[in-house]
Amino acid sequence: MWRHIASNAVTMLIVLLFLMGGVILWGKGQYEAAGPLDQAICLQVERGSNMRRVSRSLEDQGAVSSPTIFRMGADYADKTSQLKAGSYLVAPGASMAEIVDIVTRGGASTCGTEVVYRIGVNRLGIQVRELDPETNRFEERAAFTPAEEETPEIYAEKKAQPDTRFRVALAEGVTSWQVVESLKSMDVLEGAVADLPPEGSLAPDSYEVRPGDDRTQIIERMQAAQELRVAQAWQNRAEDLPVETPEELLVLASIIEKETGVAEERGQVASVFVNRLNRGMRLQTDPTVIYGVTKGQGVLGRGLRQSELRAATPWNTYVIEGLPPTPIANPGAASLQAAARPLTTDYVFFVADGTGGHAFAETLDEHNRNVAKWREIEAERAN
Incomplete structure (x- = not known):
């Protein structure tokens, strides 16, 4: 009798293991399969959030079929603790695995609000814009010249949001003095600029910055980029x-x-x-x-x-x-x-x-x- 019971127990264990393996394979397939999202969304991940809240937000927006599988997949991939605050563009049909990668990869936000400080030849202009997930294009919400116009409320509002991105866009043909004076007037930056950079040493381009960044370090980034460009041009002359x-x-x-x-x-x-x-x-x-x-x-x-x-x-x-x-x-x-x-x-x-x-x-x-x-x-x- 005991042999019979033991035999049945082994059989049941095998069946259970087989079923569990099937469930795991099914869950893995769901985790990696194309998701139900039919239009791009901008997913907000607030500071102090966790995978449970993110999974619920994704479910509410129709981006995942199962928040439980989403969380289990993140746990299995050992990415739950790597969640990063920010605003992230989630494309139509993105799988749960792809979304987990998006919110844990780190780096700059990929959608939401962006404040651009445009250093032009004539003046500094500030632009507040937001990405429209459906068109994947930025829509302007406000644009003003600080020295000539009142600061709109939306600028202060968006500047205070933790997931807002900031960029300094340097136009071609500006002088080093214009760059330094413009950087001084950007209230999201810190630090004094001791010396005026040599004329021509700053590369016109778009630079991602963060609140509290040091002005001198931003100038050093611009100089490093220009040194590389000059060296490449000289090599190919x-x-x-x-x-x-x-x-x-x-x-x-x-x-x-x-x-x-x-x-x-x-x-x-x-x-x-x-x-x-x-x-x-x-x-x-x-x-x-x-x-x-x-x-x-x-x-x-x-x-x-x-x-x-x-x-x-x-x-x-x-x-x-x-x-x-x-x-x-x-x-x-x-x-x-x-x-x-x-x-x-x-x-x-x-x-x-x-x-x-x-x-x-x-x-x-x-x-x-x-x-x-x-x-x-x-x-x-x-x-």
Whole structure:
């Protein structure tokens, strides 16, 4: 009899183990299978939250079929303790395994509110925007200029939320002084900037920052990025460039940056300056004269005077030979590339053409005709 009972017990154990294995396999399949979500959502994970709360939120939003399996899968993957606060974009059909990875991976939030500090050539602008999960595009909620407008309530509200992201967007062609002054006015940052970074040493780009970040460390990130860009441009430069060092390449790139806002023109503008340097001609470019007047501290805000065009400053390329001693702004990657590998042309002149771009010329006669056309356009606009 005992043998019979033991035999039945072993049989039952085997059946139970078999069933448990089946359940585990089924649960694993559910955990890794495409989820029921048919539209993207922005999942908010608050500080101090846990997997139980997250699983319930996902269930309420129709993102998981079983919060229990979600939690068990996170436990089995040993990720329960790795939950990170933030706002996370969950794509349609995301599996529970993928969602667990999203909320435990760490790093910046991928949706929700974003505050962008835009350091432009003329001013600092602040933009508050939110990601629309359905379109995966940011929608602007507020935009203002701190020095000129009242601060909207939404800025203070969103700035205080723990899952808000912050970015500093540095425009091409800003000066180092403009960058430092803008960073000083950002109330989410801390720390003093002891020394003004060398002109041209900051890479125009978008930088993720966090409340309490040190301003000097952000500047160091910008400098490291620019050093890499200059080194890459110098390594890939054309063989016959009339510049002898990476520093001179940076100076040339800064002049190109300030001379045109039309991306397609950078290679042509670069060719003009390279041709002039090769022929021993003065560069004669207004942005260098302006820098000699302002030293990069703000915008001139008016036309150049004849006395300023004749004044002997280290940056006045109507007076000096060759390149000025320093960059006149922080050039972007495209201007560095244009300086390193300009188009091959015979152009040595250019003037505004009335469309936002320039008319290029190989001879003085052709250039004078282009100048006459531009003066006609100016006269028409003045009337």
